[in-house]
Amino acid sequence: MENSHIEWTSHTYNPWTGCTKVSLGCKNCYAENLCDTRRGRNTWGLGGTRTRVESTLKDPYEWNEEAKASGVRTRVFCASLADVFDDHLSIQQEWRDELWRTVRQTPFLDYLVLTKRPENFSKFLPADWGEGYPNVCLIVSTERQEEADLRIPKLLATPAKYRGLSVEPLLGEIDLSAYIEELDWIIVGGESTQGKGKARPMEPEWARKIRDLCQQHGKPFFFKQWGSWTLERQPGGVETHNCASGEILYYRHQKKKNGHLLDGKVHQDHPFGKPISPTDLAAANSLTDPERERWTHNLAIVREGADAFFRVGAALKVIRDDRLYRADHPSFEDFCRDELGLSKTHANRQIIASVVHEDLGKMASKDAESGGFGILPRNEAQARPLAKLKRVEQRRRAWGEVLQRAKEGATLSAELVNEVVLEIDPTLRRESKKGEADDGAEPTPGTEIDPEPASPAFIDGLIDQLRLARQDESWTKVDDIIAELEEARKAPTLAAAKKTAPKRSRENTMRKTPPVEDPVEIPEAA
Known part of the structure; x- marks a missing residue:
């Protein structure tokens, strides 16, 4: 939720909802009341099912950009309607992976992650958590x-950049003197x-004792609210009495009236x-050691896959050109579809x-011709x-x-x-504007058709395309057409080609039209 109503955060982010009560502080859980009572969801308890919230997944990225633009870091409570360290079986590992990936990719947000289950830190913190x-x-x-x-000793035993304590609801006196030096924030x-x-x-x-301790040790203290009870009488309040003496101890009001x-x-x-510094901006794009290790490993896999793409293409060319598919498939298109699940275009x-x-590759093998680079295209694009x-x-x-x-600094891209x-060939701009090759496939080298119909390249292209058609067994009498075009290729223009090319018999190219008989007059019935 953007601009959360929770006083100590700017936003709340819930990748999933649902939890199970674990102690007295959970008795009157606001999140359970909101999800299961008011919204009718069955997300609470051991028998409930945690629910993925797809609509929130992009929010942190938007908040991160807003924080970057403002120059000030932003607080995000994660997760206000769940416990990230809940070990319920319905929480999928991919949800957790996505959460930590989001945290890593939004470095200008400060995530406030609350839990009553610090015993699960070692189980559910990400593998690259390191020192936090x-x-x-x-x-x-x-x-x-x-x-x-x-709970606090388990928190202090876990490496973290910041460690905090949420004492809400405060149900009894707490002495934090043994832990205060290692805590960074108290609510x-x-x-x-x-x-x-x-x-x-x-x-x-109880609240004053914690406040005074924080002040003595210079720790940030956040008093959120009195809640439903206060010592101050206000109009419309409900009184509760000390049964022995009759003394009024508290007045019950709406929490907003009781204030903070x-x-x-x-x-x-x-x-x-804190303000976002130039160092923060630079660090946002830098990689941690575990990230760099993953980058190197996965980049090698991607590059190996790109090389495999070219090797597969070379193998497909042999299969297509030599018609090696013909024993099992009627055409190259059928082979691609049935064996590979690919279209012929792909x-x-x-x-x-x-x-x-x-x-x-032949050029790259000669260092002088390749300009000393020896680099080949990395992908199909x-x-x-x-x-x-x-x-x-x-x-x-x-x-x-x-x-x-x-080499001069441009990005090597498609x-x-x-x-x-x-x-190099400005005429290709005209072809692009005409929207040629609508299916996105370029003609195979050697089968391109020159835009000038009378050029030899035009005829070459037709011949090669007809050869491909013959391999796919989709045309008849292709050999005759190829023979004629090979003769026509010797002529400088199509007009000359028409004069020199042998004529095909009409029987081979046209279906004879049967003679039209005189209509027969049918007499009317008597």
Whole structure:
């Protein structure tokens, strides 16, 4: 939720909802009342099912950009309607992975992660946690001395950039003197009525004791609220009495009326909200050692996959050109669909890329010709624009220019390759504007059709395309057409080709039209 109503955070982020009560502080849980009572969801308890909240997943990224633009870090409570360290079986590991990935990728947000289950830190903190993420504050929630002594040591034993304590609802006196030096933030608050639950009063001295201890040790102290009970009489309040003496101890009101003043003062300190420095901006794009290790490992896999793409394309070319599929499949298209689950268009793209890759590989093997780079296209997107060029020497010249610009600082990308290709052959711009090759597949090198219909390249393209059609067994009498076009290729123009090309018999090219008989007149019935 953007601009949360919870006083000590700016936003709340719930990747999933639901929890199970574990101690007295959970008795009147506001989150259970909101989710199961008011919204009718079955997300609470051991028998409930935790619910993924897809609609919130993009929120942190938007808040991160807003914080970056403002120059000030922003606080995010994660998760206000769940416990991140809940070990319920319905919480999927991919949810947790996505959560920690989001935290890593939004470095200008300070995540406040509350739990009553610090015993699960070692189980559910991410593998690259190390000494703690720099933008995460682990906060343990406690309500009495018993829970404090059980949970706080587990918090302090866990490495973290920030460690905090949420003492809400405060249900008894707590001595934090043994832990205060290792804590970075303390939140205190009284309980408010939720649904049918009755809030329990908080003694003022309990809050004062924690406040004074924080002040003595210079620790940020945040007094959130009195809750439903206060010592101050207000109009419309409900009185509760000391049964023995009849003395009025507390007045019950709505928590907003009771406010958040402790001895007449506001206490809302916290260690967050720092300005974003140039160092922070630089660090946001730097990699931790575990991240760099993952980057190196996965980049090697990707590059190996790209090489495999070109090898597959070369193999497909052999299968297609030599019709090695013919014993089991009637056509190359059927082979691609039945064996590989690919369209013929997709297979031809791989073939195109492999042919270009092979051409440039010969160039790269000669260091002088490659400009000293010896680098080949890394993927199909970089190879395909080169296939638009008609001649091998054009492709090599284009790739050499691409590498030179990359050496001078340009990004080696498909966009750069396409830009250079269009500079070498400006006529391709006209073809692009006409929207040719609507299916996104470029013609295989050697089968390109020149836009000038009378050029030899036009006829060459037709011949090669007809050969492909013959391999796919989709045309008849293809051999006759190829023979005629091979003769026509010797002529400088199509007009001359028509004069020199042998004529095909009409029987081979046209279906004779049967003679039209005279209509028969049918006499009317008598």
